[in-house]
Amino acid sequence: MKAAAFDYVAAKTVADASAALASDGATTAAIAGGQSLLPMLNLRVALPDLVVDLGGLDQLKEVSVSSDHVRIGALITHASIEDGLFAEAFGGLLQKVATKISYRAVRNHGTIGGSVALADPAADWPGCLIALGATVRISGLKGMRSEPVASFVQGQYQTSLTADEIIVGFDVPRPAAPLRWGVFKVARKSGAFADSIAFAVSQGRGGPVSVVLAAAAPRPHLLPKVTEKLGAKQVSDEGLRAAIAEDVASLVPPDDAYLMRLHASTVLRAVQEMHGR
Amino acid sequence: MRSITLELNGAKGSYEVEPRETLADFLRERCRLTATHLGCEHGACGACTVAVDGKATRSCLRLAVMCDGQKVQTLEGMEDDTTMEVLRRHFHTGHALQCGFCTPGMLMMARDILLRLSTPDDETVRHQLSGQICRCTGYANIVRAIVAAGQEIGDRPAAAP
Numbered sequence: 001m002k003a004a005a006f007d008y009v010a011a012k013t014v015a016d017a018s019a020a021l022a023s024d025g026a027t028t029a030a031i032a033g034g035q036s037l038l039p040m041l042n043l044r045v046a047l048p049d050l051v052v053d054l055g056g057l058d059q060l061k062e063v064s065v066s067s068d069h070v071r072i073g074a075l076i077t078h079a080s081i082e083d084g085l086f087a088e089a090f091g092g093l094l095q096k097v098a099t100k101i102s103y104r105a106v107r108n109h110g111t112i113g114g115s116v117a118l119a120d121p122a123a124d125w126p127g128c129l130i131a132l133g134a135t136v137r138i139s140g141l142k143g144m145r146s147e148p149v150a151s152f153v154q155g156q157y158q159t160s161l162t163a164d165e166i167i168v169g170f171d172v173p174r175p176a177a178p179l180r181w182g183v184f185k186v187a188r189k190s191g192a193f194a195d196s197i198a199f200a201v202s203q204g205r206g207g208p209v210s211v212v213l214a215a216a217a218p219r220p221h222l223l224p225k226v227t228e229k230l231g232a233k234q235v236s237d238e239g240l241r242a243a244i245a246e247d248v249a250s251l252v253p254p255d256d257a258y259l260m261r262l263h264a265s266t267v268l269r270a271v272q273e274m275h276g277r
Numbered sequence: 278m279r280s281i282t283l284e285l286n287g288a289k290g291s292y293e294v295e296p297r298e299t300l301a302d303f304l305r306e307r308c309r310l311t312a313t314h315l316g317c318e319h320g321a322c323g324a325c326t327v328a329v330d331g332k333a334t335r336s337c338l339r340l341a342v343m344c345d346g347q348k349v350q351t352l353e354g355m356e357d358d359t360t361m362e363v364l365r366r367h368f369h370t371g372h373a374l375q376c377g378f379c380t381p382g383m384l385m386m387a388r389d390i391l392l393r394l395s396t397p398d399d400e401t402v403r404h405q406l407s408g409q410i411c412r413c414t415g416y417a418n419i420v421r422a423i424v425a426a427g428q429e430i431g432d433r434p435a436a437a438p
Contacts, residue, residue, distance in 0.1 A: 001318060008279065008296030008342055031343070038299070038338040039319035051296065053343060079332070103408025104389065106320060108332040109339065190407040 003041035010053040014060075014139045014166065020052045022141060022164035030054055030166055032075055033109035035102070036118050060113065060168055065089055069174055074113025074167040082107055090132065090172070091179040091277070093201070097128050100183075103191045113167040119153045119219065122193040126153045127214035128183070130222065131199040134172040140165035156218035177204025182273025184266045196263045198270035202230070211271065216251045216263045223247035226267065244268055281345040286310075286354025294341040300334070301325045303341035304351055312352035312381045316410065323409035326382040326389075327351045333389035352381040360388050363426045373422035375413035383409050387423045396427040 011017035021028045029048035031037050032055065040046035054060060060075040063085065070089045081098035101107055101115075101124050115125040116136065129136075129149040137146045141164045149170070152160050161167070185197040194215045202209045209230040214220035229235055229243040244267045245260070252259040278293045285308065294303055301318075304310045304327070316322035318337045325336040328350040355361040364387050367373065374380045383406070390397060390405045397405065402423045403416070411419060 002302070003297040003299070005295070005297050008340070010342075010345070031340075034340065034343065035320065035335075035338055038340070041297070042299070042318050042337065051340075055343060103323070104405060105323065105326055105333040105335045105386065105408060106338070108329075108334060190404060 001042055001044060003038075004044055004047055006041075006048050007050045008053065009050065010056055012056065014057055014168065017052055017054055017057065017166055018139065018141050018164040020050065021166070023050060026050050028052060028163065030117070032060075032111040032114040032117075033077060034114075035106045035110035036114065036120070054166060060166075062169060067174065070172045071169055072112055072172065073169040074117075075111050076113075076169075078102075078107035078110050078112070078115075079104065081112070089174060091181060093128070093132075093179060093181040093183065096183060097124050097199075100124065100185055101191075106191075113169065116149065116153070116170075117159060117161060117167050119155075119157050119159050120193065121156050121218050121220075122195070122197065122215035124185070124194070124197065124214075127197060127212045127220035128199050129170060129172065130220050131201050131210050131212040132172050133210065134170045136170055137168045138165050139168045144168070146171070150222065153219050158219075175201075175203040175207070177207050179203060180205070180274050180277040182270040182275075182277070184269040184273065186262060186266055196266040198263075198266040200267075200270040200274040202274055211267065213248065213251065213263055213267055216248065216259070221247075221251055223267065226271070230271065240271065241268065244271075279342050281342055283344050283346065284348040286350055292341075296340065296342050298341045299337050300327070300329070300339045300341045300344055300349065301336035304336060304349075310351050310353050314378055314381055316378070321410070322379070322382075323386060324379050324382040326385040326409070328385060328389070333386055352384060355384070355388070358388070360391055360426075360430065363429050364388060364391070364423070367422040367426040367429070368419075371418050371422040371425060373414065373418040379409060379411040379413075383411065383419055387419075387426070390423065391427050391430060394427075396431060397424065399424055402427075 026049040028050045030052050060073050062073040064071045078098045078101045087095045115123050134149045135146050136152045180202045182200040185194045187194050197214045199212045211223045211226045212220050225243040225246045244264050248263045282291050304313045314324040316324035320338045327336045330347050402420045
C-alpha cells in the first residue's frame with residue numbers, strides 16, 4: 001500500500017525537533033532510519049499529520065568510549081555496530097546483537113535510538129541495553145533528562161517519552177572485568193523479529209550477573225530468580241533450570257507448554273554461552 | 278511538494294516530491310526507472326533494493342524527501358559497473374532467474390555482498406541474501422551465481438561503491 005498524506009520537516013536542531021513534535025493539535029511522529037515507521041506508514045497503521053526527520057541532527061551521532069562508559073548516539077545504525085563500532089568495549093556482544101537484526105539493507109538505516117523509542121516487545125536493543133544497565137539520554141522542551149532503559153521501556157510500544165521528547169543517545173557502563181556474555185534468539189526465519197530472545201551478562205567470573213528475557217511479555221524483563229541463582233557459589237543444572245522455569249512462568253500465559261519450553265531454552269542457552277566464555 | 282537535490286545514477290538533479298512518496302515510487306513513477314520492482318512495500322521482500330550513498334537500501338522503506346543531498350544508484354546505473362558485469366553474466370549463464378521479478382533486487386544485494394565480503398561461500402551468501410525473496414528458483418542457482426561471481430572477481434580491486 002501507499003502511505004496517506006502527511007507533512008514533513010527535517011529538524012535542524014534538537015530544540016527544533018522537540019518544537020515540531022509538540023505541534024498543537026497534530027499527531028506527530030519522529031523518524032530516524034524509518035525502518036519500522038515506513039512499513040507502518042505504508043500499511044497505514046501509523047497516520048501522522050507530521051513526520052519530523054531527526055536524520056540531520058549531529059548531536060544524535062555522538063560516539064565516545066571512556067574508561068567507565070560508552071556513549072552511543074541515537075542515530076548510530078545497526079550496520080555500524082555490526083561493522084565493529086564498540087566491538088572491543090563489551091567483548092563483541094553489541095556486534096553479535098547487531099548482526100542478527102533484520103537484514104543488511106535494513107541495518108544500514110535502522111538506528112539503535114529508533115529501536116528503543118519504538119519499544120517493540122521482540123526488539124533486540126531494549127533487552128540488550130537493559131542487561132547492560134544502560135541509561136537513555138532524552139531531550140525535550142524542558143531540557144535534558146536521563147533514565148535507566150529498564151524503566152524507560154514501559155510496555156508494548158510504550159516508553160516514558162512525552163510528545164516533545166527524543167532520544168539523544170545511551171550511556172552504557174563498561175564492565176569492571178571483561179564481560180562474559182551469551183545471547184540466544186529464536187526467530188522463524190533469519191532476520192525476522194524474535195519469538196524469544198535472551199541476554200546473559202556477567203562482569204568477569206563471580207562478578208555481577210544480569211539476565212534479560214524479551215519477546216515473552218509486553219516488555220523485556222530482568223529475571224530475578226535466575227540472577228539470584230547465578231550469584232551463588234555453586235549452581236546445579238537442576239537448580240538453574242528450576243529458577244528459569246519460575247521466572248518464565250511469571251511472564252508467559254499459564255499452561256502454555258510451548259512458550260514455557262521456548263523461553264526457558266533461550267534463557268538456558270544464553271546462560272550456557274555466557275558460562276562458556 | 279518539496280524540492281530535493283540528488284545524484285541519481287551519476288547525474289545531479291533537482292526534483293519535486295511529495296513527503297509521503299517513497300524512494301521506490303519516486304524512482305518508478307517520477308523518474309521512470311522501472312528496474313526497481315515493488316513487491317511487498319513493507320520491507321519484507323527485497324525486490325526494491327537500491328544503493329543510497331553506496332549502502333544497500335530498501336527503497337520502499339525510505340522517503341524520497343529523506344534522500345535530499347544523497348547519491349542514489351539503481352540497476353539502470355550499473356551498465357558500466359565491473360562487479361555488476363560479472364554478476365549479470367553469472368546470473369545469465371547460471372540460470373539464476375526465472376520470472377525475473379526479484380532479479381533487480383537480487384543483483385543490487387549481490388553486488389553489495391561482493392563489495393563487502395569479496396569471496397563469500399555458499400553459506401555466507403545464503404545468510405546475506407535471506408532478506409531477498411524469490412518465488413521461482415528455490416535460490417540454488419542464485420546462490421551459485423553469486424558465489425561464482427565472487428570467485429571470478431577474486432582479489433581484483435573492487436569498484437567504488
